[in-house]
Amino acid sequence: xxxxxxxxxxxxxxxxxxxxxxxxxxxxxxxxxxxxxxxxxxxxxxxxxxxxxxxxxxxxxxxxxxxxxxxxxxxxxxxxxxxxxxxxxxxxxxxxxxxxxxxxxxxxxxxxx
Amino acid sequence: xxxxxxxxxxxxxxxxxxxxxxxxxxxxxxxxxxxxxxxxxxxxxxxxxxxxxxxxxxxxxxxxxxxxxxxxxxxxxxxxxxxxxxxxxxxxxxxxxxxxxxxxxxxxx
Numbered sequence: 588x589x590x591x592x593x594x595x596x597x598x599x600x601x602x603x604x605x606x607x608x609x610x611x612x613x614x615x616x617x618x619x620x621x622x623x624x625x626x627x628x629x630x631x632x633x634x635x636x637x638x639x640x641x642x643x644x645x646x647x648x649x650x651x652x653x654x655x656x657x658x659x660x661x662x663x664x665x666x667x668x669x670x671x672x673x674x675x676x677x678x679x680x681x682x683x684x685x686x687x688x689x690x691x692x693x694x695x696x697x698x699x700x
Numbered sequence: 701x702x703x704x705x706x707x708x709x710x711x712x713x714x715x716x717x718x719x720x721x722x723x724x725x726x727x728x729x730x731x732x733x734x735x736x737x738x739x740x741x742x743x744x745x746x747x748x749x750x751x752x753x754x755x756x757x758x759x760x761x762x763x764x765x766x767x768x769x770x771x772x773x774x775x776x777x778x779x780x781x782x783x784x785x786x787x788x789x790x791x792x793x794x795x796x797x798x799x800x801x802x803x804x805x806x807x808x809x
Binding site: 627635688689 | 708730731732734742743744745746749751788790792795796797799800801802
């Protein structure tokens with residue numbers, strides 16, 4: 588089992604460019620999450636998908652969109668990247684049910700110049 | 701007030717000592733509590749979870765929960781240099797987890 592995988596590992600974008608971060612899990616989990624982590628700010632939830640077919644905003648959704656492609660895959664799209672979106676992005680997944688433990692992917696380090 | 705608060709540290713302990721990491725939370729309805737370890741440049745790794753008041757032990761790690769005081773802690777016995785990392789406390793709120801900003805632990809050989 589690979590657990591949670593993310594692509595790419597690193598990315599540099601120019602302001603205004605778009606890109607999609609990919610996430611997949613092979614643990615048959617229903618819920619998936621996207622976080623960003625910035626120094627001194629901790630992990631902040633961008634969007635989540637409690638189950639296939641549903642998505643909801645988290646704490647910092649502005650400038651992002653998500654797609655729950657199927658049970659395994661959850662993508663995060665930046666339509667017009669801004670320097671403020673320079674961060675490390677983590678995808679996570681958990682089994683069904685409120686308050687279940689989450690398992691994280693290796694992360695994508697994004698720099699917007 | 702932040703929903704989950706941790707002292708950012710660094711917390712420095714000598715090798716072989718007990719490291720004590722603390723976390724307070726604001727939502728009295730929270731039912732599940734988690735500790736993650738994050739090495740520099742890596743992703744968070746789940747090391748403990750606790751749902752009930754009291755202590756839960758797993759190897760060198762003990763999680764302690766006091767819901768009345770809204771307080772959860774992690775004890776690491778016989779600390780090793782390999783335990784040096786940032787420890788994140790997470791608390792469940794509805795179907796999400798809220799994370800603290802983490803405590804940096806440095807174990808001195």
